[in-house]
Structure formats: structure tokens, C-alpha cells
Amino acid sequence: MHTIVMTGGTRGIGRAAAAEVLRRDASAHLVLVGRAGSVRSAADALGPARVVPVGADLARLGDVRAATARIGHLLDAGDVPPLRTVAANAGVQLPDALHTTDGLETTFAVNVLSVHVLLRGLEPWLRAPARAVVTVSDTHFGDLRHNLGLVPAPRWSEPAVLARPGAFDRPGTVAAGRTAYSTSKLAAVHLVHAWARHAPAGVDVLSWNPAFVPGTGLTRAAGPATRFLNRRLLPLLARTPLLDTVGTAGASLAALLLGDLTAASGAYVDRRRVVPSSPESYDEAREDALWRFAEDVHAGVVV
Template sequence: MEHTIVMTGASRGIGRVGAAELLRRSPDAHLLVVARGSSGAPLVSELGAGGRPVSYVAADLGSLESVRSAATEIRYRLDSGELPPLRGFVGNAGTQYTNALTETPDGFEATFAVNVLAHHLFVRLLRDRFAAPARIVITASDTHFGDFKHNLGLVPGPDWKSPDVLARPGAFPKSNTATAGRTAYSTSKLAGIYLVHEYARRLPAGVDTVAYNPGFVPGTGLARNADPVSRFAMRHILPVMTLTPFATSRSAAGRYLADVVLGTTRAPTGSYVDRGRTDRSSRESYDPRREAELCDSADQFTAAYAAGADAL
């Protein structure tokens, strides 16, 4: 049956591979990619080669007004019949900064805005458009464990605080440093898992939600805001680690992502999928109080952009 899958972060890295895999393996799927500005048209041209059904909507995930506009456009296309029924949302886009002080036009810390609030607003505005059975997949990261085993000490572990604090610049010690920027990243990925757990409680039956961890994937665009030495290492040196169990190649991570979206990897709602299998996330990531508080706060932060949409 024809259906629509909406995807952020499809332009590069594991998302680019995953998008191509979804189209190859699910010929009934219409892939709607959320892309920044002028990048959407060439991306659609590449992914849609051979007549595969792909379209795009423009959005800057660092602007909640832009996300609202994109989600409104998606709702219109679904309601008008331009798009088949919505059965998937893939929140794969992510960013990491060299500090924890970068501020969006809405006044939020940029890592939290892109990695947490943008996807929450999409889910909130599309909630009543999902046609069961449907699946929401949020790309997580094993940096949320905060130990050497899971990220070789490359990224500090999360430093959880009240959502009101995390959402604003300067939440972490020495917020002008790269260490603080990486802490903001791992904390945002813990937040994503919290929201997946809470969505599993709040979303209608038949709309499943899953957190997907690709593992350490060198060579992606995640380090694009880093210093030149770090960018060089991520692009040219660390990819060698994909020959070991400590890292995942982009192609493998993209295939695993497609497996989760298409349900090839079996995962009940609220699950954490580590590459190709369902697993337990960190002990800290199971906290119903934090999960509810974060979801309620995310609703408050996005309320001005969700007029007419019911809170989760």
C-alpha cells in the first residue's frame, strides 16, 4: 500500500544511505525529505533517479518557525491527497557545536533546538496525520552512556539538568569550550531517548516510536562545526576504525536505519535499537519523571508554533 515517510537528515552521512535503502527496499514508499534551502531539489533528483517517488519540503531545523511552516505544508499535502497516507517519520538530523553558547533565532541553545525541539515539533504537528500502523524513529547515540566502552572517551557523557536550563545557552560549565559543546550533544541524545519513552506512553495505539543508535560512525558531517584538525581526523583517519568492532561504517549504519524504519528489525514501541538489534539503553535513560517533565517542557517551548495542535 502506498504511504509517505518523512525524513530529516537525509542529505548526507547515514541518512543519505538510509534514504536510498528505504526507496530501494520499499517501492510503495513516497519519501518526503526535509532539506535546507536549495539543497532539496538536487537531493530529490539524486534519490529519485529511475522514477522513485521522492519530494522535499524546505526547512531550517534551527528555526522553529521554519519547522512549523514545513510541517504545515506536509499536513496540507497529505490532506489534499498529493501525498499518500503518512506511516513514518525519521528524525535523523543532528548537530554538534564547538560550544554550548550558540543561540537560535528563537532564543534556544542550538544543539537542543535542532536535536530535540525541532523533531518534537514535527511529531506534535503531524501526530493526528499518522495512519496506523506507523513508526517514528529518532536517531540517538551511544554517547548518552557517557563511558569509555561506548565512545572511547571521545565525547563527555550527558549532564542532565532541568529542561528550562538545557534549552538555553550556557547550561554547562565553561560553555565557550568544545567540551561543553560535546556535552550538549550527548545530553541532547539522552533527551531524545527520554522523549521516545514518553511518546510510547502518549501517542495513539498503532503509532510506534523507536530510538536508533548507529554507533560511532566516523566520516559523517557531524564534525562540520569542529576545528580543522578534528574535521580532518573524522574524515580521513578515524574511518579506519570501521574495520574494528568499535565503529560502524556509513553504509552499514544507513542499512541498519532502514531496517528499523521498515520494521525489519523488530522493536516494540519505546525500544532502543543498537545498530541491528534491540537492546537496553543506559541506566540513566530510564526515568519516567524526567521523561514526562521533558515532554511537557518541549510542549511549552513549542506552544507558540503549534497553534491548533493538541499537546502530546
């Protein structure tokens, strides 16, 4: 018996992955972390006997800290089996780079900082051999092949700059919001590389890229034209090798969470293949700077 803690498990790829994990592995229990109403509904639908909801707004890092403490209590009390896997699957893409939560730019807070706070908070309860999987995006490459011309390339700055609103030109525009997204995904890959150096022995931390998957709800805050493209036109391409369906991507994530694929800590998994991440993503100086900043955030030094 083992427990998987998952964010982003109430809709889209995460929901499909959660259902697949429960179908494939009778020994797996899930703890779903997210907005209280959403995780309760998902737990009821997936099966409350093996799914526990823990409410948290991932943009509020105090909520994430409280959620990890709650999960630790469940583990200590034996209410859920030992923790073997963490799936940091939640992500947001916003129509500008001005949204803030507790003073932090929301895209960076959810896509990067909440991941670190979640992993740091759960680290004492992870029982080796253990695996943490962070959902990233091939938009971090910044080229036409990987972003289909829909998302601008990432623009790196110091983490303290990226974590605040207005880090990009014309921050009130959709282009800035999408740049914040691709940059946050580059940061998430950097963070995984840093975690691979800092994680305890027997705990592997991986990046996972689902490729472009229409219909996930990621662009629900975008304009009507983008939402129409994502809902109506791009799903037709999911029948080709260019894109995947939600179900296919969910099955790939579930396979990674259940250990079907062997990968070294720090690896970048594209769908079901270990491949290099972008050349820009291999930068230990950036990774160390991001680690230090995220550690300060986790400790409450940065608010």
C-alpha cells in the same frame, strides 16, 4: 503505497538510508525536510518522482511547524500516499554551547525540540500501524566504552536550562559543545520514552543508535584535529566491529524504517539489536518534565 518523512536525509547516514529505502521498497515515497537547497538537490538526485522536498531550518521551530503544515496539505490533497513512518534523523554537534537560534541553544533545539515539534505536527496524519524513529547516540551512556573518550558524559539539568545557551561550565569551549551534544542525546532518549506513553494506539516511537560512524559530517563544525581524526583515521576502524561505515549504518536505518525489526514502542535499537539504553535514561520524572517543556515549546508558550 506509503510515505516516510525524513529529516537529515541529505547527507551521511540519512542519505544512504533514503537511497536504500527507495531501492528496496517500490511503494515507498519520501518527504525530505531540511534546508531548502539541500533537500531540493537530494530529491533531484534520489528521484523526484518519489521524493518531495520541504524546506525548513530545523533550528527554527517556526520553520518546523510550517513544514508539518505543508506536509499535511500534501497528504490531504493526495499528492503523497498516507503517512506511515517518520525518521527524525537530523542532528548537530557544535564547537561550543553558545550558539542560539531564536533564543534557544541550537544543539538542544535541533536534537530534541525540533523532534517533538515534528512529531506533534505530523501526529494527526500518521496512519496506524505507524512508526517514528529518532536517531540518538550511545554517547548518552557517558562511559569510555560508548564514547571512545571523545565526548564528555551528559550533564542533566531542567529542560528550561538545557534549552538556553550557557547551560554547561565554560560554555565557549569544545568540551561544553560536546557535553551539550551528549546531553541532548540523553534528552532524546527520554523524549522517546515519553512519546511511547503518549503516542496514539498503533504508533510506535523508537530510539535508534547508529554507533560511531566516521565521515557523516557531524563534526564539520569541530576543530581541524577532530575533523582530521574523523575523516582520515577513524574510517580505518570502520572495517572492524567497533565502528560502521555510512553505507552499513544507512542500511540499518532503512531496515528499521521498513519494519524489518520488531521492537516495542520506547525501545532502544543499537544498530539492528534491541538493547537497554543507559540506566540514567530510565527516569519518568525527567521524561515527564521534558514532555511538559516540549509541549509548551510546541504550543509557542516558550520561545
